[in-house]
Amino acid sequence: MLKVYNTLTGQKEEFKPVEPGKVKMYVCGLTVQNYSHIGHMRSAINYDVIRRYLEYLGYQVDYISNFTDINEKIVKRAKEEELSPADLAAKYSAAFLTDIQQFNVKPADKYLKVSENIDQIIEMVSTLIKKGFAYEKNGNVYFSVESFAGYGKLSGRTLAEMQAGARIAVNQDKHNPLDFALWKKVESEKGWPSPWGEGWPGWHIECSAMSMKRLGATFDIHGGGVDLIFPHHENEIAQSEAYSGRKFVNYWLHNGTVNLSGEKMSKSQGNFFTSREVLKEFSGQEIRYFLLTRHYHSPIDFSYERLAEAANSLQRLVNARQLLAKILELDIEKAPLTNLDNEFAKIPALKQTDFKSAMSDDFNTAEAIGVLHDFAGEINKYLNSNEFKLTESNFTILEKAEEVMLELAEILGLKFEVENAVNIDERLTTPLISLLLEVRETARSEKNWELADLIRDRLKELKIEIKDTPHGPDWEFDIE
RNA sequence: GGCGGCAUAGCCAAGUGGUAAGGCAGAGGACUGCAAAUCCUUUAUUCAUCGGUUCAAAUCCGAUUGCCGCCUCCA
Numbered sequence: 130m131l132k133v134y135n136t137l138t139g140q141k142e143e144f145k146p147v148e149p150g151k152v153k154m155y156v157c158g159l160t161v162q163n164y165s166h167i168g169h170m171r172s173a174i175n176y177d178v179i180r181r182y183l184e185y186l187g188y189q190v191d192y193i194s195n196f197t198d199i200n201e202k203i204v205k206r207a208k209e210e211e212l213s214p215a216d217l218a219a220k221y222s223a224a225f226l227t228d229i230q231q232f233n234v235k236p237a238d239k240y241l242k243v244s245e246n247i248d249q250i251i252e253m254v255s256t257l258i259k260k261g262f263a264y265e266k267n268g269n270v271y272f273s274v275e276s277f278a279g280y281g282k283l284s285g286r287t288l289a290e291m292q293a294g295a296r297i298a299v300n301q302d303k304h305n306p307l308d309f310a311l312w313k314k315v316e317s318e319k320g321w322p323s324p325w326g327e328g329w330p331g332w333h334i335e336c337s338a339m340s341m342k343r344l345g346a347t348f349d350i351h352g353g354g355v356d357l358i359f360p361h362h363e364n365e366i367a368q369s370e371a372y373s374g375r376k377f378v379n380y381w382l383h384n385g386t387v388n389l390s391g392e393k394m395s396k397s398q399g400n401f402f403t404s405r406e407v408l409k410e411f412s413g414q415e416i417r418y419f420l421l422t423r424h425y426h427s428p429i430d431f432s433y434e435r436l437a438e439a440a441n442s443l444q445r446l447v448n449a450r451q452l453l454a455k456i457l458e459l460d461i462e463k464a465p466l467t468n469l470d471n472e473f474a475k476i477p478a479l480k481q482t483d484f485k486s487a488m489s490d491d492f493n494t495a496e497a498i499g500v501l502h503d504f505a506g507e508i509n510k511y512l513n514s515n516e517f518k519l520t521e522s523n524f525t526i527l528e529k530a531e532e533v534m535l536e537l538a539e540i541l542g543l544k545f546e547v548e549n550a551v552n553i554d555e556r557l558t559t560p561l562i563s564l565l566l567e568v569r570e571t572a573r574s575e576k577n578w579e580l581a582d583l584i585r586d587r588l589k590e591l592k593i594e595i596k597d598t599p600h601g602p603d604w605e606f607d608i609e
Numbered sequence: 610g611g612c613g614g615c616a617u618a619g620c621c622a623a624g625u626g627g628u629a630a631g632g633c634a635g636a637g638g639a640c641u642g643c644a645a646a647u648c649c650u651u652u653a654u655u656c657a658u659c660g661g662u663u664c665a666a667a668u669c670c671g672a673u674u675g676c677c678g679c680c681u682c683c684a
Binding site: 139156157158159160165166168169170171172173175176200201202284285286287290291332352353354355356357358359360361383384385386387388391392393394395396397398422423424426427428430434435437438439441442445448449452487493495496498499500501502503506509510512513514515573576578581582585594595596597598599603605 | 642
């Protein structure tokens, strides 16, 4: 049974989709005004894992996200880069889509753009005015928080509490300082025509209009960073439920922030690492693995030291998988199953079960990774045992183990492949190195250590590291 | 000021009533001509502090301390 932590209720709940077998989820994307940073990637990776797991469980998932391509920030940044706002948005949404590939994040089924949904937004604002939830003043349209009884239910505070600590600048046009804009009048820039004059959509209306248009008035999962709970998601609930008269979202999921020395990474603070600069130091797989070692709801502290530790940890899993793959290429002997084989045969299914129960507990990737390490340990122990040899009998057991290992890794979006051949022409390099290894083996058998070491040392200078295993020599290209 | 979260070994991190997963780093051993990789063993009588509830608490309750988030754009 899948349980998810729902911000709306503050508890873990059993997950039941509106429509059996199908999951409709919407994840707040970003304002495409600059290159993405690691915090954005954590969100993208997190919901990618959630999506992958739901699909693994057999759900048909409709995963929607958005690009906010209209607002003041876009206009400001466009001027800085001397581009049109549309070109700026196109540039950075394309960059985002390129970046997520590096992290093995599957693209959403659809990225909705504000600029393509203005009609929908205007229709929604008009209806809210008609129903008495919103009012127009001087070309701006505001949502009246007092008109919506449930205002504050997501962030767990009442209107009175919010007003007591309000830091919002007084705006004479608003009935209540907490009222928020659904439509904003444009002063100097070019906006979109509307019944209230030229303007732009307010900050929260886009997600409501676009998600409901695609997924229906009530859908299953709405995700985003914890920093969106208030006011963004609170306001989405208010305007959406006021509009439709129905419950907007059943499960609200929120991922924790990525911090630097304990402080939230954010563009406005200027303390952030872009995905692109971190990718120069570590692979997308390593960064992805690092981010998944912590439960998604908790904040995670980012540093290159932690990342290096994570990379070593990931390497252990990759090594186990490599060992498995290597063994499967050995010559097969004819022999019956041993006790050792029979014991190991139970492992894959066992680990699969453990992994699923971890993931079904609010997508606990940290625990799931622990299971993978247990699994890797079992594989290593088995294959390194002196009694082990590949036989016709245990071949399928090993194949099954590899299959399960990769299947579970795939849920986390991990590939367990050595990503070291990037800059090598494998067609030439691999046979050449094999040749050198052969020569070295010969030298070793003749106890010509001088030659054997010369080959090893000279290859090491070329960043090629030799590893002798019980099953013959292996090598690795050392990228650092 | 209001609301909320967190505090687990040298470091990272699971664990929400039944007696502390996993990883990184470290130590010892096996294997190796020497290495590397791998394997085995080992590193928290204890979960910020102080009280309370319970047969039993890291887990529940209260207080204290510290850190963080939100209340303003933010993944």
